[in-house]
Amino acid sequence: MEELKKKLLAYFTDLTIQIHDDYRMCINTQKETVVSLLNYLKNMGYEHFALLSCIDWIDKGEFELIYILSAYMEVCDKYQEKEQGIIIIKARISRDDAKVISVINVFENAEPYERELHEMFGIKFEGHPRLTPLMLEREYEIPPFRKDFDTLKYVDNTFGKIPSIEERKANYERT
Amino acid sequence: MRELELFFGPQHLGMVGNFSITLKVEGDRILKADANPGFLHRGFEKLMENRTWMQNFPLVCRINVVEPDHMELIYSMAVEKLAGIEVPERGKFIRSIYCEMARVGSHLFGLWAYANMLGFDTVAHWAMYHRDLLLDLFEELTGARVYHIYLRPGGVRRDFPDGFTDRLVETLHKIGGKVPDYNATFFENSIFKKRAEGIGTVTREEAIRMGAVGHTIKATGMKYDIRKIEPYDAYDQVDFDIPVRTGGDAYSRLLTIRDDMIESVHMIFKLIDKMPKSGEVYTKTPNPFKWTIPEGEAYVRCESSRGELGLYIVSNGGEKPYRVHFNTPSYNHGLTVLEKALVGESVSDVGNIMISLYVVAPEIDR
Numbered sequence: 001m002e003e004l005k006k007k008l009l010a011y012f013t014d015l016t017i018q019i020h021d022d023y024r025m026c027i028n029t030q031k032e033t034v035v036s037l038l039n040y041l042k043n044m045g046y047e048h049f050a051l052l053s054c055i056d057w058i059d060k061g062e063f064e065l066i067y068i069l070s071a072y073m074e075v076c077d078k079y080q081e082k083e084q085g086i087i088i089i090k091a092r093i094s095r096d097d098a099k100v101i102s103v104i105n106v107f108e109n110a111e112p113y114e115r116e117l118h119e120m121f122g123i124k125f126e127g128h129p130r131l132t133p134l135m136l137e138r139e140y141e142i143p144p145f146r147k148d149f150d151t152l153k154y155v156d157n158t159f160g161k162i163p164s165i166e167e168r169k170a171n172y173e174r175t
Numbered sequence: 176m177r178e179l180e181l182f183f184g185p186q187h188l189g190m191v192g193n194f195s196i197t198l199k200v201e202g203d204r205i206l207k208a209d210a211n212p213g214f215l216h217r218g219f220e221k222l223m224e225n226r227t228w229m230q231n232f233p234l235v236c237r238i239n240v241v242e243p244d245h246m247e248l249i250y251s252m253a254v255e256k257l258a259g260i261e262v263p264e265r266g267k268f269i270r271s272i273y274c275e276m277a278r279v280g281s282h283l284f285g286l287w288a289y290a291n292m293l294g295f296d297t298v299a300h301w302a303m304y305h306r307d308l309l310l311d312l313f314e315e316l317t318g319a320r321v322y323h324i325y326l327r328p329g330g331v332r333r334d335f336p337d338g339f340t341d342r343l344v345e346t347l348h349k350i351g352g353k354v355p356d357y358n359a360t361f362f363e364n365s366i367f368k369k370r371a372e373g374i375g376t377v378t379r380e381e382a383i384r385m386g387a388v389g390h391t392i393k394a395t396g397m398k399y400d401i402r403k404i405e406p407y408d409a410y411d412q413v414d415f416d417i418p419v420r421t422g423g424d425a426y427s428r429l430l431t432i433r434d435d436m437i438e439s440v441h442m443i444f445k446l447i448d449k450m451p452k453s454g455e456v457y458t459k460t461p462n463p464f465k466w467t468i469p470e471g472e473a474y475v476r477c478e479s480s481r482g483e484l485g486l487y488i489v490s491n492g493g494e495k496p497y498r499v500h501f502n503t504p505s506y507n508h509g510l511t512v513l514e515k516a517l518v519g520e521s522v523s524d525v526g527n528i529m530i531s532l533y534v535v536a537p538e539i540d541r
Contacts, residue, residue, distance in 0.1 A: 108385055109385050109511045112506065112510040134212065135212060144218065
């Protein structure tokens with residue numbers, strides 16, 4: 001992993017890299033670099049796109065995109081050497097203007113992940129062929145996985161308020 | 176010939192689970208397939224942000240209905256990693272035995288679904304009966320049949336009851352004694368072979384490109400298993416093999432699943448032999464109502480019966496998780512691999528291919 005770190009730092013300028021003890025490499029970068037970085041790592045053998053996730057840091061007004069890569073390992077002897085671990089790539093984008101370039105040209109299976117994030121967080125992935133709803137059936141004013149979406153308030157407004165136990169007791173005694 | 180749009184599922188006899196596929200067909204051939212999930216979306220990842228670390232267990236185990244145990248395991252592993260908790264040695268072995276039991280049970284359930292779908296009712300009934308025998312053991316151990324909530328951060332809830340391992344070995348021998356019958360009626364039956372061979376083929380290159388894991392990639396000859404790559408619990412202390420095939424079609428996938436089940440049973444015997452005879456089974460954790468976990472993030476993974484299962488979890492130092500994201504194996508298989516594997520196949524094989532890819536709808540929706 002140390003070798004890969006040296007290579008990456010020589011090739012890209014705007015990276016900060018930390019290596020954790022359990023073979024996790026954490027790379028902080030800018031959103032413009034992500035596609036070329038993923039391409040580079042794919043050619044280095046990190047072919048398995050495991051996860052694309054997003055964190056809503058509402059206090060800072062930013063979304064943090066998380067790309068997780070690992071390697072397919074085939075030969076049993078190689079398991080013990082553990083040269084290749086997991087790479088976690090992080091890029092921050094502004095919350096008001098949530099736009100980022102799609103990575104489906106690099107990893108084909110990123111497609112449903114990007115569709116889901118578009119639906120749940122309202123992030124627009126430029127170059128994605130079908131950003132249609134994946135899971136939800138209703139339209140939401142605020143995308144539901146954002147931190148300012150209040151689940152309880154939404155349920156009360158949409159489906160009617162559920163009376164408290166005291167109110168229900170009072171109603172029961174009255175009838 | 177005229178092109179037609181065909182809605183396959185969720186109310187279709189060939190569909191297992193709450194899932195739907197929109198097919199574009201010409202005659203009997205499929206030209207294009209669009210997976211359409213979301214019939215079971217419960218927003219667990221959002222709900223978990225509003226519950227304390229221990230309160231999340233009843234939600235976590237309901238993500239996958241067929242095998243809740245690996246979901247409990249991955250969540251416990253993530254919390255342990257964030258909070259820096261170690262599991263005692265005997266606890267590790269109990270966890271591994273419990274997860275292998277869950278794997279056998281889940282494969283038997285999958286076998287039921289597959290045999291039932293193809294009309295092999297006898298085999299389906301055997302599989303369901305044998306799964307029930309395992310559920311009886313789960314009930315004795317944990318008090319529940321399906322959603323056990325037996326694992327917890329720091330170990331397991333309680334030790335094995337007296338004589339439990341003997342009864343477990345007896346039950347597994349009873350199931351194992353039926354393997355020749357399963358082979359004769361199902362796996363080596365020429366009717367089944369004709370139905371499954373050459374169907375839904377995924378080559379090695381396609382599987383890698385589309386991020387396949389589990390049996391889909393093992394059926395193309397690649398020994399990709401997290402239990403070997405990144406050993407957790409007691410898996411580094413026993414010897415086991417990873418069964419693979421080279422065909423890449425539905426038949427190869429089914430044989431991989433059968434071999435995996437047999438390997439799991441053998442592994443349980445080895446684990447019972449090596450298990451420490453006494454000792455603690457869990458590390459004490461703080462009061463769950465006041466438990467705060469230090470700030471940080473973790474990505475953990477384990478091998479569930481469907482393939483690599485991952486969990487990305489973030490804590491901001493509070494009593495609740497800040498963000499939880501499950502990377503479930505069915506997500507790739509159901510939304511990417513399935514859409515590609517269906518193109519060019521016959522309409523009558525849709526359910527066949529879907530179950531052979533081992534897609535479980537609740538795992539996609541979460």
